[in-house]
Amino acid sequence: MSGMSERIYKVAALAGDGIGPEVMREALKVLRAAEGKFGFQLKVTEAAVGWAGIDAAGKALPDDTLALCRNSDSILFGSVGLPDRDPTIPKEERPERAALLALRKEFGLFANLRPVRLPTELAHACPLKVERQGDGIDMLVVRELTGGMYFGQPKTTETLDDGQQRAIDTMVYTTSEIERIARVAFQSAQLRRQHVTSIDKANVLENGVLWREVVTKVAADFPDITLEHMFVDNAAMQFLLRPTQFDVVLCENMFGDILSDEAAALAGSLGMLPSASLGTTSGERTFGFYEPAGGTAPDIAGQDLANPIAQILSAAMMLRHSFNEPEAAAAIDTAVATAITAGHRTGDIFSAEDSNAKKASTTQMGDAIAAAI
DSSP states (O other): OTTGGGGEEEEEEEEESTTHHHHHHHHHHHHHHHHHHHOOEEEEEEOOOTHHHHHHHSSSSOHHHHHHHHTSSEEEEEEOOOTTSOTTSOGGGSHIIIIIIHHHHHTTOOEEEEEEEEOGGGGGGSSSOGGGSTTOEEEEEEEEOSSGGGTOSOOEEEEOTTSOEEEEOOOOOOHHHHHHHHHHHHHHHHTTTSEEEEEEOTTTOHHHHHHHHHHHHHHTTOTTSEEEEEEHHHHHHHHHHOGGGOSEEEEOHHHHHHHHHHHHHHTSOGGGOEEEEEEEEETTEEEEEEEESSOOOTTTTTTTOSOOHHHHHHHHHHHHHTSOOHHHHHHHHHHHHHHHHTTEEOGGGOOTTOTTOEEOOHHHHHHHHHHTO
16 A cells, blocks of 8 residues: 555553553554554554563563653553552652653653543433533643643742741743643644633733733634633633533643543543643654553453543544544544444443443453444
């Protein structure tokens, strides 16, 4: 097939701990189905990370795994962290920090994208009343990932002369950091419903004033997009009162951390929610790190019970954002919707009141989605 040579993508598949290996297996199954239909080629190499990395090589992010990631076009990640494993390991060596944060830093992942979709068939799983759900909730939270309060300096706890302790965190943003995340939000809105809600606290924070100024400036380059500004406290309320008003929601790091979890609750299950963390773009390709929003779920690990949809949709985001394969990505999204409409339900989204619903294992759900591509 002509053009095949340019459409070869190297993927580091890091399944990790808990349910990671089970949901990763289904995502790779679905990717293979898409590969067969759309004519690109994936070179997938699996490697250990998290506790699996500690067990295999003595650290959460083994050197071989990091080398593989550096030599790949993107990372498809499962989940890491098992709270009950060895509490004596220092915090900075535990998988959450030593693997996740290290990879974020290594690849300069500055933009976190968390789409939240609640299909009407799963209205029962949403904590909101049906009338607040409209025709289904569908928003994308775009969160800046490398600046703000989490990384600003000084960050310290000091002892004062009177013996009190004082903790200091510093919220810092530069114009260029705000510009580049704003561009990601506006570009994302072009592929969706052309609306960006930018979140800040410009009535109290200097950072908020600069954020609003810079985002407004960037908006001028995107005349087709409607920009609305909203204070973060009002946004937290509006997510619950009228979530259907939101398309793309643009946030700085801490606000995005909080609001993306609030938005996630609206989808009814973390097992449905993918995420992408994007780095720099060179040519047609953007290096990305793709993972489900949920955790390792050790309570159900190894039992073929986990919902693989978040991992599968994360793989679709990889095709869209890193490999510029929008047709294949859309086909996976549609296949997920088809499987849900057909009634396939893992335990987290099953309702006995839904006469159409039939319980599915992790494997059965993956099979149903792969078959629908």
